[in-house]
Each structure stands twice: as structure tokens, then as C-alpha cells.
Amino acid sequence: MTITEKILARASGRQQLSPGDVVFAKVDKVMLHDVSGPGVIKVFSEWEKKGMKLEKIWDPDRVWVTEDHFVPAADRVSAENVITLSNFTKQYGVKKHFKYGLGQYGICHTLSHEEAMVLPGEVYVGGDSHTNTTGAMGAFAAGLGHTDVAYVLMNGQIWFKVPETMLFKVEGPKPAHIMAKDIILKIIGEIGTDGANYRAMQFAGDAVKKLSMEERLTLTNMTTEAGAKNGIIEPDETTFAYLRERTDAKYVPVKGDEGAEYAETFTIETARMEPTVAKPFSPGNISAARELQGTELDKAYIGSCTGAKLEDLRAAAKIMKGKKVKIRTEVLPAAQSIYMKAMKEGLIEIFMESGAIVGPPTCGACCGAHMGVLGKGEVCISTTNRNFPGRMGHVESKTYLASPVVVAASALTGRITDPRDLK
Amino acid sequence: MNQTLKGRVHKYDRDNIDTDVIIPGPYLKIHDHKELAKHALEGLDPKFPEKVQAGDFLVAGSNFGCGSSREHAPIALSQTGIRAILAPTFARIFYRNAVDGGYLLPIEIDKETVKKISDRDELEIDIAYNTIRNVTKNEQYPMKPFPELIAKIVEAGGLMKYRP
Numbered sequence: 001m002t003i004t005e006k007i008l009a010r011a012s013g014r015q016q017l018s019p020g021d022v023v024f025a026k027v028d029k030v031m032l033h034d035v036s037g038p039g040v041i042k043v044f045s046e047w048e049k050k051g052m053k054l055e056k057i058w059d060p061d062r063v064w065v066t067e068d069h070f071v072p073a074a075d076r077v078s079a080e081n082v083i084t085l086s087n088f089t090k091q092y093g094v095k096k097h098f099k100y101g102l103g104q105y106g107i108c109h110t111l112s113h114e115e116a117m118v119l120p121g122e123v124y125v126g127g128d129s130h131t132n133t134t135g136a137m138g139a140f141a142a143g144l145g146h147t148d149v150a151y152v153l154m155n156g157q158i159w160f161k162v163p164e165t166m167l168f169k170v171e172g173p174k175p176a177h178i179m180a181k182d183i184i185l186k187i188i189g190e191i192g193t194d195g196a197n198y199r200a201m202q203f204a205g206d207a208v209k210k211l212s213m214e215e216r217l218t219l220t221n222m223t224t225e226a227g228a229k230n231g232i233i234e235p236d237e238t239t240f241a242y243l244r245e246r247t248d249a250k251y252v253p254v255k256g257d258e259g260a261e262y263a264e265t266f267t268i269e270t271a272r273m274e275p276t277v278a279k280p281f282s283p284g285n286i287s288a289a290r291e292l293q294g295t296e297l298d299k300a301y302i303g304s305c306t307g308a309k310l311e312d313l314r315a316a317a318k319i320m321k322g323k324k325v326k327i328r329t330e331v332l333p334a335a336q337s338i339y340m341k342a343m344k345e346g347l348i349e350i351f352m353e354s355g356a357i358v359g360p361p362t363c364g365a366c367c368g369a370h371m372g373v374l375g376k377g378e379v380c381i382s383t384t385n386r387n388f389p390g391r392m393g394h395v396e397s398k399t400y401l402a403s404p405v406v407v408a409a410s411a412l413t414g415r416i417t418d419p420r421d422l423k
Numbered sequence: 424m425n426q427t428l429k430g431r432v433h434k435y436d437r438d439n440i441d442t443d444v445i446i447p448g449p450y451l452k453i454h455d456h457k458e459l460a461k462h463a464l465e466g467l468d469p470k471f472p473e474k475v476q477a478g479d480f481l482v483a484g485s486n487f488g489c490g491s492s493r494e495h496a497p498i499a500l501s502q503t504g505i506r507a508i509l510a511p512t513f514a515r516i517f518y519r520n521a522v523d524g525g526y527l528l529p530i531e532i533d534k535e536t537v538k539k540i541s542d543r544d545e546l547e548i549d550i551a552y553n554t555i556r557n558v559t560k561n562e563q564y565p566m567k568p569f570p571e572l573i574a575k576i577v578e579a580g581g582l583m584k585y586r587p
Contacts, residue, residue: 145494145520194486368448
């Protein structure tokens, strides 16, 4: 069995599983945020009208909550959603609630690793499609909607169709200026935005072995953009070392069997990879950055769970150090702890000296919610994960997706720029 | 499952109709179902909610509902009156939200069938026999049967009412 099959087998109490089997799997951790949380609470209130009241959550210690999409409160409605969420966690005894403006908080998919909320071998579900991100820790991590999360809160389990696994072996030396973002954009460009629908995307190979934990998380984060049920990487010393710095919690790491069967195997060579950009309006619509050079931009955005982790900020700052931005540039670190580390390392000063603005952690404009959305006709280059029509604002705005170094280089010239071409 | 659905078609012949066009990000803070319906498919056709009558069908291209996990998407569409969506494939979270929430039916049909169905056609969908009759054109098409568990959840009217 593959790692995904083994985790689901353990969670459903079976010795053996095959792709296509439908199982009810026990859930180890579940996450809600300020968009999915009120949605889940709404489901409970609808059920209550039909005589099914939520008396208690199956296990409040396995539930965690964050405020990330519409914080700082974008308006009255979003403020009230956060109140609704706070009342719910208080009423049902959920202790792990990361609150905006009250110590550590940030984007859910960043806290999941930064705070070690999820451990290798676990089944983790969240009310957000990019829950896949956390599979880089060696967990089965998948996004669900409100009804499914409500069901988990009540019953501690949920159904899954065991996915087939696509194995992506990433091999070879990684040139400077190539980041995990380039690798995953290249893969999505190759297999398409529904290329992994209902399937698991597993990453392996010597180039993945050498990637840091944060870079691995960029790979799994964007498996959602290929339609995957989950993205996953077998845990290794990099995973264990990352966790040692963050938690004493015990866990049982799981690896796939020798001879596990994969639906398809792909080999991706990194040696001659080019800095890559996804053009509007699809993450699969890729080009080399150099082919797009000269494309005029209005804005650069360095933010989100995909592209505002500490190493993303370091990579961008290295390009921007001592230089001035030519277009509006926003930097929103993905969590309070990352903001603090970036500040201590002098990265925030580099960004601000360059003329960029540094804002509070939030999903913000990545999902067109608030904090710098795009107007009609505006063109943005962004470290985020989606560029559908209207994703970051007006339906006639355009977003190009790229790695932090390409976005930083482009911020300095005002045009799409391959970092190798900076003077 | 003994059920026949009748309604008119609203056809949007493109692949990858994503959750950002089905219900744009700024509306995610809204949890009032009726209010969400006013913005259904706003990114593609702002007049869509006015066109739909209760029981109608939406016919679209592959990978319908890709993108976010927002349950607002099937809620908004179902609240306009849409009873089923017919497409070659669905994004997985949209599919399970539609079924588990009991909002509407995601029905998989092949690409050839999508081509044969026109906007405004009247259809009769027989869930028990997995057939679609095009009343307007007097044609019949197959649909992919629901997997066993999905059929049971559909029959129960959603995951909460389903008893394993």
C-alpha cells in the first residue's frame, strides 16, 4: 500500500485497502476558520430546526480554529462572523482558537505546520480546499465543506473513497532562482487543472528529499489546483527535525510499502527548469517567465499560505535588498510568528526600505476578500495559488502566479521579470 | 431511488467553471442562503438567478466546481432553483458538498451528451434507470450511475440523514 492507503487503512480499522474502496475513516484533527466556521455553525442551526441538536463535539481537543480570511475585520459582517466563531469555541470547549490580535495567529495552512497542529500519520481534515498543504508533513490531509466538517465534529469520522496515487519523482540539481513553486506550476501545466481529480499526488525523488519543510509545503499546497484529493510526502529526517523544534507530541510516522502500486509515475527533472509563471486565468496556463518579460504590471503581492512562509520572505528580500519597487507591492507574512522572525532577521526593513508595504497576516486579497483587492483592468503578479477570473478582485482584473523571487524581481521592474535578468 | 426530475436546461458550455465565478470571494462572509442565491454564477452571468425556475438543470463542461471548498457554491446554485448539474466531471469537494449537504445532484454525463443538449431544452431525468430524456429533441442519453454510498446518501437527502 502507498502512504495514503496505509493511513486510511489504519484510520478505518482495516488491514488492507485498495483505491476505489469507500471507507469511514476516524479523523485525528479538524480545522475551521472564519469562513468555514460560521458555515458549519449554520449547518448545525439548520439541523437544530429539524430536531438534531449538537449537544457536544466528539472531541474538542482534536479541533482547532483560526481567524484568517476576513481579519482584520473587513466590515461589520466579517466582525460578526468572528464573534459567532468565538461563541461557538467557548460553548463547545475548543481551546485551540488562534485569534487575530491576541498572540500567535495566521493562515490556517501555515499554523498547521508552524504550530505543529498536525503530525505524521494522522488523518487531518479542514474546512478549506488548501488543507492538502499539510500532507507535506506525512499526514493524509484533505479539504471538506461545511456539512462534512459538521459531520466530523459530531461523529469523529467521515467517508472517503480511497484515492489512486500519482507519484511525482522530482530529480536532479535545483538551479538558483528555482523554487518549489516553479516545480508545482510545471506539474500542473503538464497534467492540467483536473489532472489529479479524486487522486492523491505524492512527491518523492532526490530533489524533494533536499527541499526544506516549507518548500515541500508549497508543492502539496497547490495539489488542490490539479484537483487532487490530497498531496503527500513521506516523512523523513527533515520532517522530524522541523517537528522537534515545535512539539514534544508523540506520533507514529507512516511510509508506503516497498512495491506499493501507483496509478501513474512521472519524473520531473529540475536541472534545466525555468522560473515559471501561470498566466490568467488558470494555474495550469504556464509559461517561462522570460517568455512573458515586458508584461506590464500594476501590483506585486507576496502573501498567502503558498507564498508568505519565512523562506518565501527571505527569498524575496534577497532580491529586493537595497532596491526600490516600481509598482505597488504588498507583503503579508502568513503568520504572526513568521512576521516576528522576519522582523528579527531584518527582512521587514528590507521590504519597507524598498517602498513595499508590510501588512498583517491574513488571506486578504488572495481570495479577493479585502486588504488590497484588484480593480477593473488591474494586473498583478502574486505568490498565491489561484488566478481564476475575479479571484483577487474585479472579474476583469488579471493575476499571474509565480514564485517569491519572480514576484520580487517583477516588483523592482514593474514588468514580469526573470530574476536572472535583473541588472 | 425512484425519482424522475423534470426541468429546463441552462447551458454554460465551458470547462473548469470554478467556485470563484460560482460565488465570488467577497460573498463568503454571507451565510444567509437566500442572499447567496442572488449572486450565484455572478462571475459568469450576473443575470443567472433571474433566469432559473425551480427544478431547472445546469449543463456545463468538465471539472465543474473546481477551486475552493466553499459550500456556498452548491448552496447558492440550489437556492436559485437548480435541482441538478450535468457535466462530464466535477471537482471532488464540490461533488461531495452537493451530495452530503443534500443541495442538488451532480450528474456525470459524457462529453458527447453535453454537445447534444442545448440551452432551454427540457429534460426528464430518471434516477432509478440512469437515463436522461430530452423532451424538446426527443432523444435519450445515458448518465453515469451514482456509486453505492452516494446513491444511499442522495436517497437519504444528505449525509446527516444517512445511517450507515
